[in-house]
Amino acid sequence: MPTTADISRGTDLAVIGAAGKTGTAVVSALETADATPVRRVVHTARRAGDRAVDLETGAGLADALSGCCGVYFIAPNVHPDEPALFERFLRAAAGAGVDHVVYHSVAWPYTPAMPHHLDKARCEDILHASGVRWTVLQPCAYTENFASVLDGSVDALDVPYDPDAQFSFVALADVAAVAARVLIEGADVHHGATYELGGPDAVSVRQLCAVTGRSVEIEQVSVPTWMERHGRDLSEDARERLAAMFDFYDDHGFVAGSVVTAALLGRAPARVEDLVSSMPRR
Numbered sequence: 513m514p515t516t517a518d519i520s521r522g523t524d525l526a527v528i529g530a531a532g533k534t535g536t537a538v539v540s541a542l543e544t545a546d547a548t549p550v551r552r553v554v555h556t557a558r559r560a561g562d563r564a565v566d567l568e569t570g571a572g573l574a575d576a577l578s579g580c581c582g583v584y585f586i587a588p589n590v591h592p593d594e595p596a597l598f599e600r601f602l603r604a605a606a607g608a609g610v611d612h613v614v615y616h617s618v619a620w621p622y623t624p625a626m627p628h629h630l631d632k633a634r635c636e637d638i639l640h641a642s643g644v645r646w647t648v649l650q651p652c653a654y655t656e657n658f659a660s661v662l663d664g665s666v667d668a669l670d671v672p673y674d675p676d677a678q679f680s681f682v683a684l685a686d687v688a689a690v691a692a693r694v695l696i697e698g699a700d701v702h703h704g705a706t707y708e709l710g711g712p713d714a715v716s717v718r719q720l721c722a723v724t725g726r727s728v729e730i731e732q733v734s735v736p737t738w739m740e741r742h743g744r745d746l747s748e749d750a751r752e753r754l755a756a757m758f759d760f761y762d763d764h765g766f767v768a769g770s771v772v773t774a775a776l777l778g779r780a781p782a783r784v785e786d787l788v789s790s791m792p793r794r
Contacts, residue, residue: 524548524581525580528601534616534688535584551580553565570601583610586616589750593631612645614649614702616649617632617648617706619680623760627756650708651709652681652682652708652766652768661720662723664726667729668729671738678716680713681713682711687709708769710767711770719784
């Protein structure tokens with residue numbers, strides 16, 4: 513894989529996967545921080561200024577990354593072969609002279625029982641050997657995965673794992689703020705770092721619902737039942753990956769430390785209570 517040593521450094525920042533939930537939040541955090549020009553790199557252009565690329569073939573990547581000094585890479589959710597996408601992206605990034613790649617991984621990436629987590633561990637290994645300067649962010653599950661409960665939209669919830677399993681839910685805005693800081697400060701500060709980003713408390717889904725102060729009916733359902741209700745549009749591979757994740761959650765929960773999150777934010781990470789109080793009521 514080519515290195516960036518002899519290519520002049522660009523000045524822009526880019527977010528790959530900018531149209532998704534995480535990408536939108538990272539772009540917003542960068543714009544709020546008044547960062548250098550930010551490029552929204554997406555799979556399907558939806559608004560003016562979007563730069564569309566095809567991660568499956570690499571089409572458009574060279575143009576999208578030309579002139580960028582730092583890039584945040586978010587893969588499509590539960591993609592069947594994220595390492596192949598990531599290798600293709602890294603070749604384009606190195607060829608374009610990108611100085612700093614920030615990879616959106618996940619807490620507990622080396623977990624063979626969760627195949628899409630293990631794919632992220634493989635991506636981290638590929639990144640380490642790529643020749644570009646790098647940083648890895650490993651966020652825990654987002655508190656906003658339960659936004660419809662927190663904002664009062666629903667009063668019933670079905671989950672395909674133990675509702676008393678513990679999670680270190682982290683606010684999406686906190687992950688985005690960390691991503692923005694790492695991108696803006698760049699590789700001179702953050703090269704070689706892997707940052708686990710958990711929320712401040714170990715909280716179950718049942719406890720999360722209780723924080724709302726409303727009565728929320730929680731039903732634990734089987735994984736097939738949940739898939740029938742919520743996963744009909746998913747590919748068979750995605751269904752299998754999510755089923756493995758749900759089984760893991762049922763046995764182990766999903767917790768991560770918050771010390772690094774707090775250090776990079778310069779404040780305590782948001783608690784579930786903070787998000788409830790800040791969300792518009794419905």
